[in-house]
Amino acid sequence: MKFKYEIETKDLTKIYHKRSNQTLAVDHINLKIEPGIHGFLGPNGAGKTTTINMLMGAISITEGKAFIKGEKAGSIQARKMIGFLPQDPVFYGNMSATEYLTYSARLFGVKKNKINNQIMNILEFFDLTDDLSKPISKYSGGMKQKVGLASALIHKPKLLILDEPTTNLDPIGRKNIMDYIKKLSNDISIFISSHILSEIEQICEKVTIINNGRIMLTDTIPNVKNYYSHSDDHFILDTNSNSVVLEELIRSEEIVKAWLDDEDHKIHIVHGGKEKLQKLISNLISKQNLIIKSFHQPETSLQDVFIKLMNSEDD
Ligand SMILES: Nc1ncnc2c1ncn2[C@@H]1O[C@H](COP(=O)(O)OP(=O)(O)OP(=O)(O)O)[C@@H](O)[C@H]1O
Numbered sequence: 547m548k549f550k551y552e553i554e555t556k557d558l559t560k561i562y563h564k565r566s567n568q569t570l571a572v573d574h575i576n577l578k579i580e581p582g583i584h585g586f587l588g589p590n591g592a593g594k595t596t597t598i599n600m601l602m603g604a605i606s607i608t609e610g611k612a613f614i615k616g617e618k619a620g621s622i623q624a625r626k627m628i629g630f631l632p633q634d635p636v637f638y639g640n641m642s643a644t645e646y647l648t649y650s651a652r653l654f655g656v657k658k659n660k661i662n663n664q665i666m667n668i669l670e671f672f673d674l675t676d677d678l679s680k681p682i683s684k685y686s687g688g689m690k691q692k693v694g695l696a697s698a699l700i701h702k703p704k705l706l707i708l709d710e711p712t713t714n715l716d717p718i719g720r721k722n723i724m725d726y727i728k729k730l731s732n733d734i735s736i737f738i739s740s741h742i743l744s745e746i747e748q749i750c751e752k753v754t755i756i757n758n759g760r761i762m763l764t765d766t767i768p769n770v771k772n773y774y775s776h777s778d779d780h781f782i783l784d785t786n787s788n789s790v791v792l793e794e795l796i797r798s799e800e801i802v803k804a805w806l807d808d809e810d811h812k813i814h815i816v817h818g819g820k821e822k823l824q825k826l827i828s829n830l831i832s833k834q835n836l837i838i839k840s841f842h843q844p845e846t847s848l849q850d851v852f853i854k855l856m857n858s859e860d861d
């Protein structure tokens with residue numbers, strides 16, 4: 547079948563009904579996910595897991611449509627193409643890693659004579675060299691997550707869907723899993739949800755940000771940052787004598803505002819003109835034997851964008 551997108555949704559909507567309560571968890575979202583690695587971001591309760599569960603066919607769709615590489619979400623054809631790691635994977639705790647991978651391989655219809663070979667390849671990829679015969683319940687969080695990823699890949703899927711794959715891990719465990727995800731993205735499309743923005747920023751080409759079940763924006767990371775970048779008249783200066791320089795700057799008429807930042811301990815400057823500012827700083831250098839450690843415009847992080855977007859929603 548001809549298809550244009552890895553994942554495509556048309557007005558995908560989910561309403562949970564519980565007794566007399568109704569929750570609109572996903573509200574007419576339209577996704578067009580191209581090959582590559584795509585981040586799906588949003589705060590707690592934004593609707594990420596609900597969307598992913600509809601893509602997997604794990605829960606019913608209230609309204610709208612969803613397709614995986616052109617196949618209807620939830621169909622056998624669609625499911626076969628996806629490797630899925632849920633937010634809270636449930637392992638049969640007394641199974642060992644090799645037993646679990648064999649079980650997953652059978653479940654996904656890997657041919658019997660290919661199972662052992664496929665498990666060996668995957669264990670090698672994930673450097674799973676620990677004692678693989680002990681029960682999974684005895685593994686560390688990071689090991690469990692590796693086994694989860696390995697089992698999601700056992701049938702050589704064409705698309706990997708990961709729902710907050712690093713949530714319960716410590717920073718080293720997180721980095722480790724993210725390195726594997728990055729490596730995997732060379733060969734396979736990945737749709738990854740997270741609220742750890744710094745991680746997503748490092749590995750994803752594009753992101754979609756959702757809040758309250760609605761898409762707030764979807765674009766490449768540089769574009770997203772550009773929309774929300776700091777104003778052009780903001781500079782950050784770090785010298786060997788910041789307090790002296792700050793005093794001089796505050797006295798100058800060319801400077802709109804200058805302050806010592808509590809977090810980075812550098813001088814932040816809002817100026818009236820870039821050339822004038824550069825001239826002013828050159829004068830200070832020659833006058834006071836200053837050493838400039840850095841002088842640059844602030845970088846916008848995905849975290850800044852996220853906070854601005856969430857704040858604009860509240861207004
Ligand atoms: N089974 C359910 N029954 C009723 N409401 C639900 C159910 N699952 C989720 N919700 C509600 O739907 C909304 C979206 O939840 P969802 O779990 O999809 O968000 P999320 O973005 O994955 O959040 P998190 O980052 O915490 O995992 C929330 O308001 C949540 O309380």
Ligand SMILES: [Mg+2]
Binds near residue numbers: 594595633710
């Ligand atoms: Mg979730």
